Amino acid sequence: MANKEEILSGLEKAVVTGKKAESIRFANEILAQGIKPLDAIDAGLIKGMMVVGEKYAAHTIFLPQVLLAADSMYGALDILLPHIPREDAAKRVDMVIGVVEGDVHDIGKNIVKTMFTAAGFNVHDLGKDLPPEEFVNASKANNAQVVAMSTLMTPTMDSMKASVDALVEEGVRSQVKIIIGGAPTSQEFAEEIGADMHAVNAQDAVAKVKAAL
Amino acid sequence: MADKMNHIERAMAGLTNQPVDRLLTYPLAMGVCRRLINGTGITYHDWVSDPKKFAQAFIDGQRRFDFDFAIGLMDLSVMAGDLGAHVRMDEQNTPFVDEPLIKDLEGYEKLEIPNISDPKTRSNVLVEGTGMFVDALGKEVVTAAFLEGPLLALTQTRGAEFVFKDMYDNDSSRKAVHTALKTITDYDKEMVKAFAQKKPAGLVWDYLWGSYSCLGDTEYAEFEGDHKYAGCLNDLVIQEGMANCIHNCADLPHLDTQIKAWKPAIYSMAYYPLIPGSPSAKEVIQNGYADVSLIGGNIDPQGFVRWKTEKMEDMTKKLCNEVITELKARDLGGRYCIASGCEVPPSLTTKLENIQACVDTTKKFGTFA
Numbered sequence: 064m065a066n067k068e069e070i071l072s073g074l075e076k077a078v079v080t081g082k083k084a085e086s087i088r089f090a091n092e093i094l095a096q097g098i099k100p101l102d103a104i105d106a107g108l109i110k111g112m113m114v115v116g117e118k119y120a121a122h123t124i125f126l127p128q129v130l131l132a133a134d135s136m137y138g139a140l141d142i143l144l145p146h147i148p149r150e151d152a153a154k155r156v157d158m159v160i161g162v163v164e165g166d167v168h169d170i171g172k173n174i175v176k177t178m179f180t181a182a183g184f185n186v187h188d189l190g191k192d193l194p195p196e197e198f199v200n201a202s203k204a205n206n207a208q209v210v211a212m213s214t215l216m217t218p219t220m221d222s223m224k225a226s227v228d229a230l231v232e233e234g235v236r237s238q239v240k241i242i243i244g245g246a247p248t249s250q251e252f253a254e255e256i257g258a259d260m261h262a263v264n265a266q267d268a269v270a271k272v273k274a275a276l
Numbered sequence: 277m278a279d280k281m282n283h284i285e286r287a288m289a290g291l292t293n294q295p296v297d298r299l300l301t302y303p304l305a306m307g308v309c310r311r312l313i314n315g316t317g318i319t320y321h322d323w324v325s326d327p328k329k330f331a332q333a334f335i336d337g338q339r340r341f342d343f344d345f346a347i348g349l350m351d352l353s354v355m356a357g358d359l360g361a362h363v364r365m366d367e368q369n370t371p372f373v374d375e376p377l378i379k380d381l382e383g384y385e386k387l388e389i390p391n392i393s394d395p396k397t398r399s400n401v402l403v404e405g406t407g408m409f410v411d412a413l414g415k416e417v418v419t420a421a422f423l424e425g426p427l428l429a430l431t432q433t434r435g436a437e438f439v440f441k442d443m444y445d446n447d448s449s450r451k452a453v454h455t456a457l458k459t460i461t462d463y464d465k466e467m468v469k470a471f472a473q474k475k476p477a478g479l480v481w482d483y484l485w486g487s488y489s490c491l492g493d494t495e496y497a498e499f500e501g502d503h504k505y506a507g508c509l510n511d512l513v514i515q516e517g518m519a520n521c522i523h524n525c526a527d528l529p530h531l532d533t534q535i536k537a538w539k540p541a542i543y544s545m546a547y548y549p550l551i552p553g554s555p556s557a558k559e560v561i562q563n564g565y566a567d568v569s570l571i572g573g574n575i576d577p578q579g580f581v582r583w584k585t586e587k588m589e590d591m592t593k594k595l596c597n598e599v600i601t602e603l604k605a606r607d608l609g610g611r612y613c614i615a616s617g618c619e620v621p622p623s624l625t626t627k628l629e630n631i632q633a634c635v636d637t638t639k640k641f642g643t644f645a
Binding site for chain 1 (some may be wrong): 364366368369370372373374436437440441443444445488489490491492495527528548550551577578581582621622623625
């Protein structure tokens with residue numbers, strides 16, 4: 064039987080190499096052996112995704128490998144998360160994330176979601192083509208501290224502003240940090256529409272939000 | 277300052293690395309020029325459904341702005357839509373796929389090339405419309421067709437995230453991706469041959485996945501760069517009598533492959549100053565890429581919406597100065613076209629006066645004297 068270190072190392076490797084079946088197998092073994100799920104998340108999944116993030120930033124791996132790694136992480140996470148004690152789960156920062164109305168390009172949003180998940184955030188993925196009220200409702204429902212929005216297209220940048228405006232009008236704005244991203248966006252645009260910050264990539268986003276909280 | 281060369285003389289000089297009176301200019305104003313039709317503009321749906329209307333936007337754009345090129349970009353969902361993906365057609369927004377066709381690995385195998393001679397297909401509208409503006413403008417400016425590369429068309433048809441995962445998930449999924457790419461490459465071949473009948477001077481490929489933020493050299497080579505895909509398509513364009521050109525608005529484009537290896541006549545690209553490693557015009561010229569191709573770029577498309585006209589003039593002037601300095605340093609001719617890095621946003625909020633400002637500023641400050 065493998066010891067704890069070997070299992071966690073195996074889980075990390077399954078994430079780094081994007082082997083979902085392997086990560087699921089290790090996650091089940093973790094539960095079977097009574098290893099704390101949070102230890103597995105920290106020392107296996109998060110550690111693995113950090114390696115993936117560093118390799119992606121260094122251009123030694125690329126989107127296909129990152130996406131498979133993310134799948135692998137989520138496969139294990141689905142098994143481990145229900146077993147986290149309620150008091151530990153409550154400590155995680157809740158955030159909502161989505162692509163604004165009129166835009167269905169979500170690959171960037173999904174990468175950002177993955178890196179926030181790996182960083183220990185409780186990420187509520189709202190999907191794509193989201194009307195402003197979806198951000199408002201989800202922020203309220205989840206007591207979110209962070210709202211992340213993205214768009215890849217120029218015409219839908221106005222939807223981003225509409226979403227920020229809706230958060231203001233519905234009285235949610237003061238409870239959340241708003242971060243935006245996507246090719247046509249910038250810090251200047253973030254300030255113009257009343258968001259708190261802009262990030263150029265997933266790691267930048269995590270670092271900025273952590274610093275802001 | 278009055279131009280001393282006409283548009284075609286200037287473009288040909290730029291393409292052959294000869295001196296020019298001034299830098300070439302072509303803000304990539306395609307969809308936005310539908311706003312000029314009939315004086316009041318037409319919806320996107322009408323523009324992309326009727327070849328005459330499609331062509332009219334380029335003709336009206338030329339009359340209004342006096343560009344050096346006319347390139348027939350419609351949008352990036354033409355092929356996916358004709359393959360069977362659902363395309364959302366908002367009145368004033370670029371059409372895009374909102375429901376991919378391919379749902380599983382079997383879907384890759386089932387792709388069928390549409391009948392592009394059917395007037396109901398947008399492929400047909402694109403080809404016929406391109407022919408119409410080539411007929412109208414071909415003696416005035418250098419014209420080119422615009423076509424999605426195979427990997428772009430596939431990611432539009434399946435969804436990029438799924439395609440990227442399927443590339444390496446397992447042997448079966450990898451094989452399925454290649455099967456679909458083969459079908460789409462054949463579709464592209466039919467489109468190239470159809471465009472060639474319309475006699476544009478060139479054909480511009482959109483090869484936007486050749487980006488280091490998406491694919492490395494190995495991945496790109498296997499799934500698009502290989503001769504059986506982009507390689508043979510590039511060759512076919514030349515065999516069919518057109519100049520082979522490439523547009524890639526990615527942040528970290530594969531310049532060594534797409535310029536140095538493929539040697540396109542024109543390479544159109546963007547610049548993302550916030551992204552480390554995104555190549556500026558200066559770096560592109562200094563690194564020898566303008567020795568190989570006429571480079572087009574790289575004004576921020578957002579500027580056409582957000583900037584005051586004075587800022588557009590300043591940014592265009594700055595780019596002209598940067599480019600001319602670097603071209604002179606390498607003893608090159610007119611090897612740069614002042615353009616937007618990607619399509620000028622086609623939305624109603626785009627300032628048409630900024631398109632004019634970009635062109636006029638290039639005419640004034642893009643001279644080599």
